Amino acid sequence: MTSNGKAPNTLMIRKLESIFPLSDEEKQTLADLPIHVTRLKPDRDIVRIGDRPFQSCLLLEGFTCVYKITAEGKRQIVAFHVPGDIPDLQSLHLKVMDNSVATVSPCTLGFIPHEALHDICNRFPRITAAFWRETLVDGSIFREWMTGIGRREAYNRMAHLLCELLLRLKAVGLVEDETFDLPLTQNELADAIGASAVHVNRVLQELRGDGLIRSKGTQVQILDWERLREAGDFDPLYLHLRQDGNA
C-alpha cells in the first residue's frame, strides 16, 4: 500500500481504463501484477543510458525526468513524468536504454518485471494496445516539446510547459484550485525547456508580472488560463486525453 492507501497498481489501472474499459479479468490480472514498491530521494538515477533493464517502473508519487547529457556536459531533460506514468516502458522492447531516468522529487516507484508485462500483453491484446498507446502519447509529447524548443521563445516555452503540467496533473487528480505542486528547481526547468537557469528565472518573473501565474514555494497557481494558454501556443490535442481537460 502506498501512502494514499491504494494498491500500487490502482493508478495504472485507472489510467489504462480511461483509454477504454477493461474487463474484470483484465483488471484483476493487472491488479495481480507483481510490483515491488520503493521510495527514492530526489536526484537519484532510476536507470541509466546503456542499461539493460529487466523491469519497468510505475511512478506512484513524485516527479521523475528523462534526460540525456551531451559531450559538452550539458543536460537536456526530454520528459517529465507524473504519478501513473511508466517512465521507462520503452525498455520492454528496446533492450538498451538510450536515455537516463531520474527522480526530481522524492518518489515512490513500483517496479514490474518485464516478464510479467510480456505475459500480460500476450494474454490480453487490449492491454498491449493500451501500453503501446501510452508510449505513443510519450512520443507525441516529445514532438510538441521539440517544436517548442526549436521554434518558440523561452517565455512561451515556459508557459507551454506549465499548461501541460496543469492538464496532466489534473488528469490524475493532483490539481486543486488551479494550483499544483511543482517540485522542480529553476535549473531543472531550464534543462527541460532548453534554456539557462538565469533565463528561466527572468521568464518566470515575467510570467508572474504579467499576472499569468503565482507561486509560493513549490506551489504554482495558474491565474489566467486563457492568456497562459495563448502565451504558450498551447493546444491540448497532443496529450490525447479523452476529455479535453480544460480549466
Added chain:
Amino acid sequence: MTSNGKAPNTLMIRKLESIFPLSDEEKQTLADLPIHVTRLKPDRDIVRIGDRPFQSCLLLEGFTCVYKITAEGKRQIVAFHVPGDIPDLQSLHLKVMDNSVATVSPCTLGFIPHEALHDICNRFPRITAAFWRETLVDGSIFREWMTGIGRREAYNRMAHLLCELLLRLKAVGLVEDETFDLPLTQNELADAIGASAVHVNRVLQELRGDGLIRSKGTQVQILDWERLREAGDFDPLYLHLRQDGNA
C-alpha cells in the same frame, strides 16, 4: 510493383525481420496485406494535424517529413522518414493526428488500412511487437533530436543529422561510397534542426570547409566519418540498429 521491381511490402518485411526472424506464415500474411501504392510530388501533405486517418502509409521511395506549425507560423520538422519507414504508424492507436506528414521529395507510398494492420496484430503478437518497436525507435530519435536542438549548437546539430541519415540510409541500402542523395532544401534542413535557412547555409559551408562533407547537387558525401561523428556528438545507440552500422 514499384520501380525497384519488388512487391511493395518487401521493404517492410525486410525491416521487421531485421528485428527478429519471422515465420513463413507471418511473412506471407505481411506480403498479403492490402496495399494501395501512390506517387506524390514534393511538398504534398499526406496527412494533416487534426485528421483521423483510417490507414497508415509505408514509404517506398523518397523522403517524407513530420512537422508542426506554431501560432507564429514557424515550422518545426520533428522527423524525416526514409524508405521502409511508416511515418504515421502512430495513428493506429492515436485516433487524431497531432502532427502533419508531408513529402519532401517525389515519393512512392503504400497505404495500408488500419483494419488490416489491427487484424494482423491480433493474429501475430510478434508483429505487434515489431510495429510497437518501430514507434519506440521513432520516439528515441525524437529524444535525441530534442537534446540536440536544446543543447547543441547548429554546426553540431547539422553534423549529427548527417550522421543519422547516413546510418539510416545505409540500413536500407541507399548509401554507396559514403554518398547518399539528400533531396532537402536548406530551408527544410533549417526547419529540422531548429535554425534559420541563412544559418544552415553558413553551417554547411563550415562543414565543407572543415573537410567533413562534400556535396554536388543533392548528393552528399561524408568525407571524414570520424570527425563528423565527433562534431555531431553522435552515438548510434539511440537508433537501435541491430548491427551498429559504422563506416
Added chain:
DNA sequence: CGTGCTCTTGATAGTGTTCAATACAGGTGG
C-alpha cells in the same frame, strides 16, 4: 549559525535571426 543550494540581479558576450540584395540553377515557352 555556518554550509551549500537555490534564487536574483546586473553586465557582457555570443550564437543565431532577420532583412535585403545578389547570384544561381532548373524548368518552361517561344
Added chain:
DNA sequence: CCACCTGTATTGAACACTATCAAGAGCACG
C-alpha cells in the same frame, strides 16, 4: 536554343534573444 521565371543558395550587416560570468540574498538543514 535562348530568354525568362521562380525557387534556392549565398553574402553582408544590424539586431535580438539568450548564454555566461559574477556576486549577493534568501533558505533549508545539520
